[in-house]
Amino acid sequence: MAIRRARGAAMRIEIRNGRVVDPASGTDRTASVFVADGEIAAVGAAPAGFRAERTIEASGLVVAPGLVDLNARLREPGLEHKATLDSELKAAVAGGVTRLACPPDTDPPLDEPGLVEMLTQRARLANRAHVHPVGALTVGLAGATLTEMGELADAGCVAYSQGDVPIADTQVLLRAMQYAATFGHRVWLRPQDAYLARGGVAHEGEIATRLGLPAVPSCAETVAIGTILALARETGVRVHLQRLSTAEGVAMVREAKRARMPVTCEVAAHHLHLCDVDIGWFDSQARLDPPLRGTRDRAALRAGLADGTIDVVSSDHAPVDDDAKQVPFGEAEAGATGLELLLSLTLKWAEEDGVPLVNALARVTSAPAAVLGVDAGSLGMGAAADLCVFDPSAWWVVERRNLASQGRNTPFLGHELPGRVRWTLVGGQVVHEA
DSSP, X not given: OBOOOOTTOOOOEEEXXXXXXXXXXXXXXXXXXXXXXXXXXXXXXXXXXXXXXXXXXXXXXXXXXOEEESOBOOOTTTOTTTOOHHXXXXXXXXXXXXXXXXXXXXXXXXXXXXHHHHHHHHHHHHTSXXXXXXXXXXXXXXXXXXXXXXXXXXXXXXXXXXTTOOOOOHHHHHHHHHHHHHTTOEEXXXXXXXXXXXXXXXXXXXXXXXXXXXXXOTHHHXXXXXXXXXXXXXXXXXXXXXXXXXXXXXXXXXHHHHTTOXXXXXXXXXXXXXXXXXXXXXXXXXXXXXXXXXXXXXXXXHHHHHHTSSOEEEOOBOOOOHHHHSSOGGGSOOOOOOTTTHHHXXXXXXXXXXXXXXXHHHTTTHHHHHHHTSSOSOOOXXXXXXXXXXXXXXXXXXXXXXXXXXXXXXXXXXXXXXXXXXXXXXXXEEXXXX
8 A cells, every 4th residue: 555645744653673674784683763854863772752653563574775776667758658657656665665766768768957857846746756867868869969967967867878779879979978977977878789689589599599589699788898898998987787687798897897997787686587488488578678598697697696796686667568568579568567576586586595685685775876876775873764664574476466567567477476565664754555
């Protein structure tokens, strides 16, 4: 159930006797959390004179910072037939996500300050999760003319990206990186060579060959990573690589980090669990971009996430209407709902690979907050009271009727996953409880 309260109506709340897991400080202990004036007032003992207006009993539950998602398409403006801001922010808080970044590939793209201001204002009025727009790197995402990044930053953009539209002209990309580096802007890029990936819908390998599907080779990613890293080395820009999918890509980033390059990267949650075999017999729910890769790639992504090569797990939330999925695989639109699955898929990876909970939650709280460049993902005193309270031992079945997102297509339909969000707080307000 989603709950909204008027702005300024934050209550004094005690979240009692939960397992407090704060990756930013390394905390993992049983304690109470006290919230006042929209902030964390204390963890452990109550502040002097504190009187709770509401008490949430969290025994047996985990109390963590709200999740921060670096890649969630909200489909507004222009694509409301797929999803609306209201439906997707409702899905966000249902999944414990209190802060998210939305890519610029809307219709029209987020390449003008007025569009960005409209989006942020509507998000504030929705009074749910915080929304951070990522501005377009080039006008219309056409890869030719640079946007006015300074004006977009003033309007609220936190970084600049092309979404899923790569810049084919490397001179334009170089100039964009030079400009961004000069003014301290962050550049987020999805590494995929436009020509090598052209027309492909599945990973190049045995499955694509057997099914007769046009393929996307792994080198489409690695060629792009090589170019991006070379230009980043030349310009010194802070670059974030979005949605890595190949073992070779992970190895390239690992070497770049060893060379102390200012590079971070992420993996989409579904790529941690699925591979090209999961396409089955042309299941369009598994039509994703980048495509599901081989089992070797999946293993490398999981290992890279565990050893810190990969900084962040994102939802890669891309709601798609039913009509776009109920077609042959090669014609289906790429995308899946992910906001409500991000926590569960991260917990499932951690359990299967023996990763401590505090380390796993870092990948969806403090680490993405650092990439985003915002003060979030922490339970320190005075931090914003953006919280996720969840039951780690409760399992739930992914069914269309259980999803708040307007886009209810996902390859995990019918799967049972761990971790049920019980309460989500944003700015000290309870915005979701179940």
